[in-house]
Amino acid sequence: MQHTSTQDTLVGLFVASGIVGLFFLALQVSNLSSFVEEDSYTITARFENSGGLKIKSPVSAAGVKIGKVSAINFDPKTYESVVQMSIYSNYNTLPDDTTASIFTSGLLGEQYVNLEPGGSDEFLKNDGKIDITQSAIILEKAIGQFLFKSAEESPEDKK
């Protein structure tokens, strides 16, 4: 039982630095700071195709994150994708004719929902619905269309 107070101090320092490390990971590295449940309200939008959108994908307006996707479901009657978003309650002045589109950040980046505010005086409320939506751009589809078009055009050029 050889023990000294230096040893105790070192153990104390070790445990403290380990806990600081854990806190660092939690607060500085991960999204815990934004994960702390902020007050939010839910709105839904129906898309023809929600592409690679995932739960927790960001929802932004004018490039600023104002919420996140909370659920994505398939509606078996209308064959549409129903995307539920929780918007932080301090952004409670979105007009009810806001447009929702699914964009991709960069060429290969993550997909996110972009909200384009309209001009209405009525604001979206909890459980509100966005009527005007624009689906995700599916890269394969776009390339396919492009190739199809250029294939149609090119024979004429040669004549």
Added chain:
Amino acid sequence: MDNSVSSQNSLVSVRNLSFSRGDKKIFDGISLDIERGKITAIMGPSGTGKTTLLKLIGGQLYPEQGSITVDGQNVHQLRRTDLYNLRKRMGMLFQSGALLTDMSVYDNVAFPLREHTHLPESMIRTLVLMKLQAVGLRGARNLMPNELSGGMARRIALARAIALDPMMILYDEPFTGQDPISMGVLVHLIKAFNNILGLTSIIVSHDVHDTSAIADYIYVLSGGKIAGQGTPKEIQQSESEWVQQFMTGAADGPVHFHYPAKDYVDDLLSSGKRY
């Protein structure tokens, strides 16, 4: 010595004990009694399982057959807590001393006291110094075990073994590898503790001379059986050839000088194979 008398007054009685390690039978139905307050020696050549016997008495090993009773309790039928309580009343001196190498001499002797009692530190200090004084090493209390000589380590271990004032002490080869002086010190200590503290002592040893000098009663083990028993005098006059060879240390006799092997000439002439 009459058997019925000894079993009444015996602290440890071993009955019909068998134990084997792998295929080798170490004990084959032996029975012996250790009398209270006496020094009993268990002797035999190396490899006859003397240490094993001590471990069986301490409940660290389990016999295949037979029973061992210590102070009226069957060691191998005790519940764990009872066995531990019994062990608190036994001290064991290991061949190597078995001191805890990460503690000083003082802490080693204090170890059983701190583990088993809730005495205040000042009283533990008094007890530890008393035990160290008894083995003559009070001045070495701040040394670490690696700074001790073999003889000193054994004396410290002895001080630790008597820390809880046990009813008996098991000595495992206490004299092996000791110079004449530390041997003399150990012989003196074993004798003195036995007489002054009223302990029962069991010495396991192959050192004929010093052991028979202090033992009251001797059992000689061989081949898993008891080859001879009696007071040192009786043993020395034993008619058993085997016991005679052991006591006098003759190179050849019933115990052969050679490890069992095939015929020497055949072995030399058979070429090629190593084995």
Added chain:
Amino acid sequence: MIQFLQYLGKSTRTSFTKLGRGTYFLLQIISGILSVLPRPRLLLNQMYSVGVLSFLIITISGLFVGMVLGLQGYYTLSDFGAEESLGVMVAASLVRELGPVVTALLFAGRAGSALTAEIGLMKATEQLSGMEMMAVDPIKRIISPRFLAGFLSMPLLAALFSAVGIIGGQMVGSGLLGVDEGAYWSQMQNNLDFQDDIINGVIKSIVFGFVASWIALFEGYDAIPTSEGVSRATTRTVVNSAFSILGLDFILTTLMFGDD
């Protein structure tokens, strides 16, 4: 052929026997933990030799691993014009994989081998036996505190490793290579999830700490009490811990990050 089969059968049986002994040993350790709790001194002493003494090797390794990740990540990402994501890459690899795994491997090499050698030598010098004869249970007195210390130190060490590594990656990335510091941190925060990444990483390190301490202590306790036996046991600790850690890492990763 028959000999080979016999050998195979025998060695399979021995390994199962060993696993059985190990499991029994683990149960004993766990039941011994209760008696450690009222004696924090025992735990504190072990936290020192297991945790504090591993501190330096863990933080220095973490720093260098993070710096290398920053460098390599930058070269790969800059080909795609995605240097901004350097923070995500460094942090994700550290928090999810390298932090827990490398820390556990270093832990097995640094603390695990020391534990095995210590326990093995205590056994060889009859200290464990001696303790038993003094009616002190060596499992409760010697093994359980060490187990608990290893188990508690591992997540702390792994967190330190990752944290220091992320800072090292930032030093190289924005200090040397000119990645925007704000982008480094904000991309990281947007892409790493507290529950999915940090908590799962911590769970991994707890599991690894549990397994590495168990293996180290068991190999020591089960060692043949000779100098050769102890040296073999020490080697086995490092090898078996490495295998178990990497194998478990695969299983845990599949369970944690598999679906999505």
